[in-house]
Structure formats: structure tokens, C-alpha cells
Amino acid sequence: MHKFAWVLAVFSPLVISPSIAVAAMPDWWLIFGSGDQPKREVLYADALSVAETPSKSAAEPTRSVDVVHVFEEQDKPLFMLYRIAFQCKSGNYIIEAADAKMRSGEVTQGQTTNQWQPVARSMLERPYDFVCKASARRANGMIKIARPELANTLPEFTYRAFWGPAVDAPSP
Known part of the structure; x- marks a missing residue:
């Protein structure tokens, strides 16, 4: 019986872990990009994180x-x-x-809001469209990222895929 428990203990994580890993991988979409070098920025939204909460x-x-909001500008967070x-x-x-990931590697808490504010004419129009008009994502020019990325690897992905090899990607 002891050997059976040991075999179960060794192989259980191998059976459980793949399903956890798949469930935990985000489904990022590029929803907005703007600016000129060296002040470009990109917004990504995770389709799997969209959740409805009863009021x-x-x-x-x-x-x-x-x-995730990625910045190229050196005096902004990564x-x-x-x-x-x-x-x-x-x-x-x-x-x-x-949460802000600084270029130094430090993570700091960003500003939150506790009062409802209008989306109109703010940088949050694109995330709003992503969440509230999901069927029009592609029509709105939003692009599904073909491979899974974690939030902390999106800056490197952005530099490599969109901002070109002439710009060195900072280390996350």
C-alpha cells in the first residue's frame, strides 16, 4: 500500500498540472497602440479574465x-x-x-478608483469595447495574440514583435 501512495503522489501532479497550466494561461488581445518612438504604448486585454459580477x-x-499597458518611454513604468x-x-x-512594474524590477501599487466614472473620451474606451462589445473585437481592429504570453512577458513580446529589433527590450 505504501508503494501505491508513493506512485500516486509522484504522478498526481503530472496529471493535474497540465490542466492548471492551460487554465492559467491568459488569452491576450492587442486592443490599442499609439505614439511615436520613443513614446509608444500598447494595451492588451485578457479574454479569459472577463468575468461578470452581480451587483x-x-x-x-x-x-x-x-x-496590461506597456510603455516604451523611459520615465514611465515598463x-x-x-x-x-x-x-x-x-x-x-x-x-x-x-500594479506598476518599474524598469528597476520593483513592483508598486498604482492608483485605483472607487467612484464610477464615464468611459467616454478616456484611454479606457478600448478595454470597454473589448468587454462590452466582444462580438465586434475583430471589426474594431483588435488582434488576438497567436501564442500565450504571461503579463510580465508582454513588454518583451511588444518590443520584439511590434517595435522592432532596433529597440532593445528591457528585461522584465
Whole structure:
């Protein structure tokens, strides 16, 4: 019986881990890019992170998403990772969580919001469209990233795939 328990202990992670790894890999989409060198920036959204949350009040349910904002500009963070909630019908958002990965490697907490604000004419129009108008992603020029990337590897991917080999990618 002891040998059976040992074999089970050794092989269980091999059976369980692949399903966890697949479930944990994000499905990133390039949803926005702008600027000229050396001040370019790109926004990515994770389709698998989109989740609907019932409202605790009488307001409409919210839909949230993970968004990564990659910066080329040296005096900005390497990237910001946001968790943003949207009220699709009313066109409002709040930033539930924000973390900045600095070029030094330090991670700092970014600014969040606790008041609903209008999406219109803000950088959050594209994440709003990604979450609230999901069927129009491709029509809106959003591009599914063909291979899985983790949030902390998106800056390197961005430099390599979009900003060209002439620009050295910073280390995450």
C-alpha cells in the first residue's frame, strides 16, 4: 500500500498540472497602440479574465477584465497591470486594482478608483469595447495574440514583435 501512495503522489501532479497550466494561461488581445518612438504604448486585454459580477446594489451587473499597458518611454513604468470593472449599459468604469512594474524590477501599487466614472473620451474606451462589445473585437481592429504570453512577458513580446529589433527590450 505504501508503494501505491508513493506512485500516486509522484504522478498526481503530472496529471493535474497540465490542466492548471492551460487554465492559467491568459488569452491576450492587442486592443490599442499609439505614439511615436520613443513614446509608444500598447494595451492588451485578457479574454479569459472577463468575468461578470452581480451587483451588490440596484445598479447593473459589472464585467471586469485584466489589462496590461506597456510603455516604451523611459520615465514611465515598463508596464501597468490593471483590473478594470465596467458597467456596460451606463458606460462607466472603476479601476479595482493597478500594479506598476518599474524598469528597476520593483513592483508598486498604482492608483485605483472607487467612484464610477464615464468611459467616454478616456484611454479606457478600448478595454470597454473589448468587454462590452466582444462580438465586434475583430471589426474594431483588435488582434488576438497567436501564442500565450504571461503579463510580465508582454513588454518583451511588444518590443520584439511590434517595435522592432532596433529597440532593445528591457528585461522584465
